[in-house]
Amino acid sequence: MMIIMQNNATPAQVENVIKHIKDAGLAVHLSQGVEATIIGAIGETHALPTEIFETLDGVETVQRITQPYKLASRQFKPDNTSFSVRGINFGGNAVGVIAGPCSVESKAQIIETAHAVKEAGAVALRGGVFKPRTSPYAFQGLGEEGLNYLAQARDATGLPLVVEIMSQVQLDMMRDYVDIFQIGARNMQNFNLLRAIGETQTAVLLKRGLSATIEELLMSAEYVLAGGNTNVILCERGIRTYENSTRNTTDINAVPVLKSHTHLPVFLDPSHSTGNADYVSSIARAAIAAGADGLIVEVHPDPANALSDGKQSLKPERFSQMVKEVGQISQILGRRLATIH
Ligand code: PEP
Ligand code: MN
Numbered sequence: 001m002m003i004i005m006q007n008n009a010t011p012a013q014v015e016n017v018i019k020h021i022k023d024a025g026l027a028v029h030l031s032q033g034v035e036a037t038i039i040g041a042i043g044e045t046h047a048l049p050t051e052i053f054e055t056l057d058g059v060e061t062v063q064r065i066t067q068p069y070k071l072a073s074r075q076f077k078p079d080n081t082s083f084s085v086r087g088i089n090f091g092g093n094a095v096g097v098i099a100g101p102c103s104v105e106s107k108a109q110i111i112e113t114a115h116a117v118k119e120a121g122a123v124a125l126r127g128g129v130f131k132p133r134t135s136p137y138a139f140q141g142l143g144e145e146g147l148n149y150l151a152q153a154r155d156a157t158g159l160p161l162v163v164e165i166m167s168q169v170q171l172d173m174m175r176d177y178v179d180i181f182q183i184g185a186r187n188m189q190n191f192n193l194l195r196a197i198g199e200t201q202t203a204v205l206l207k208r209g210l211s212a213t214i215e216e217l218l219m220s221a222e223y224v225l226a227g228g229n230t231n232v233i234l235c236e237r238g239i240r241t242y243e244n245s246t247r248n249t250t251d252i253n254a255v256p257v258l259k260s261h262t263h264l265p266v267f268l269d270p271s272h273s274t275g276n277a278d279y280v281s282s283i284a285r286a287a288i289a290a291g292a293d294g295l296i297v298e299v300h301p302d303p304a305n306a307l308s309d310g311k312q313s314l315k316p317e318r319f320s321q322m323v324k325e326v327g328q329i330s331q332i333l334g335r336r337l338a339t340i341h
Contacts, residue, residue: 001026001045002076003053005037006060013058014039020056024048027226029071033079036060042070042226067261069218071225072232077263083231085179085203086160087340088123090233091265094338095330096294097323098162098180098205098267100126102309103139104146112301114153116316121323123338124180125150125159126296130166131308132186139307147177154179158340162205162296168196175202185209185237185272188220198227205267205296207235210248214257221264233265234258235296236287238273247275247312250283255290266291271298271312280314281322288329294338295326 003017014030014037021028021041026048029040041053050062067073082091090096099117104110104127114125129146131139142149150161160179165171166187174181180203187193188209197204204224208217221232236255238248250273258266268287270280284295300306300313314322327337 001041002063003039004060006058009058017056031077069222072218072221072262074263081263091293093335095335096338097122098124098126098296099299101300102298103128103131103307104142104149105307107149110149110153114157117299118157120320123340124162126162128164132184151177168193171196180205188212194223198224198229203231205233205235207237210240214254233267235267235269237269248273252290255292259291265293267294268292269296275312277312277314284322285325285329288326
């Protein structure tokens with residue numbers, strides 16, 4: 001339920017509404033937007049009559065949030081969410097490009113890639129150190145050693161780090177290194193992990209599950225938001241369909257659908273959504289044309305010898321060309337690429 005306050009409502013009137021929400025056993029989420037102060041009453045509200053709040057001083061109107069996700073909905077928060085990570089803005093007018101290898105493989109590999117992607121225009125460095133591989137015999141990632149190399153790459157370039165977390169038991173060790181936690185497609189409905197991340201203030205890039213609907217993605221985001229962490233980026237990364245000429249099928253529809261249903265930043269991962277380096281740039285351009293707020297792209301200096309996802313990884317030169325094209329499309333739409341000094 002949303003309690004929308006009058007423009008001239010006093011702090012005491014806002015406090016009084018908050019007290020009534022708490023007395024009803026509900027959680028309070030205060031949103032002080034440009035237009036209005038909206039107080040969310042979150043929990044089992046369906047049996048609660050709206051009149052309880054409508055009659056309080058300073059209240060303009062009370063609305064029920066019709067979607068099953070509340071805090072993630074645009075109805076609850078009409079203004080786009082944006083936040084800054086190490087001085088880089090995510091979710092604003094600027095389009096952010098995150099890039100790096102699928103996995104951290106060695107110190108030399110990640111440092112070389114970090115310099116290359118920064119030079120090309122990326123504003124954050126990705127790199128997995130715990131990999132969700134289909135086969136238990138495939139490369140599983142370097143673990144904490146890889147995080148050390150990533151931290152050195154950040155020191156050398158200033159790029160914030162985006163790293164996948166697979167389980168909440170990794171949280172204490174990883175939080176000292178990571179700037180944005182990636183929650184992978186296979187973990188989108190790992191509710192324990194979502195709750196644990198929700199209790200931190202570390203930003204999150206939440207990927208859509210392989211067979212998840214857009215609504216399910218938003219419900220997963222709701223878990224993180226409900227814990228008090230509002231620094232959430234949603235990421236379309238392709239879904240599983242009957243089509244097998246590409247690794248996944250890019251659901252480009254998800255971009256405008258998400259943008260209309262939620263205030264959270266929407267990114268797209270053309271590497272996993274296509275699984276083929278030859279298609280990555282086309283889909284990257286399509287994503288930005290469709291209104292995405294950014295991209296996460298796999299880049300490797302030597303894709304043929306990558307330990308994971310080499311087939312879909314761009315060489316730095318190709319990535320650089322992609323960023324130029326994406327920048328041009330952004331400009332046509334009145335946006336620009338995010339930059340790092
Ligand atoms: C990845 O980013 O390397 C990854 C495993 O992604 P996803 O969870 O989208 O498959
Ligand atoms: Mn990968």
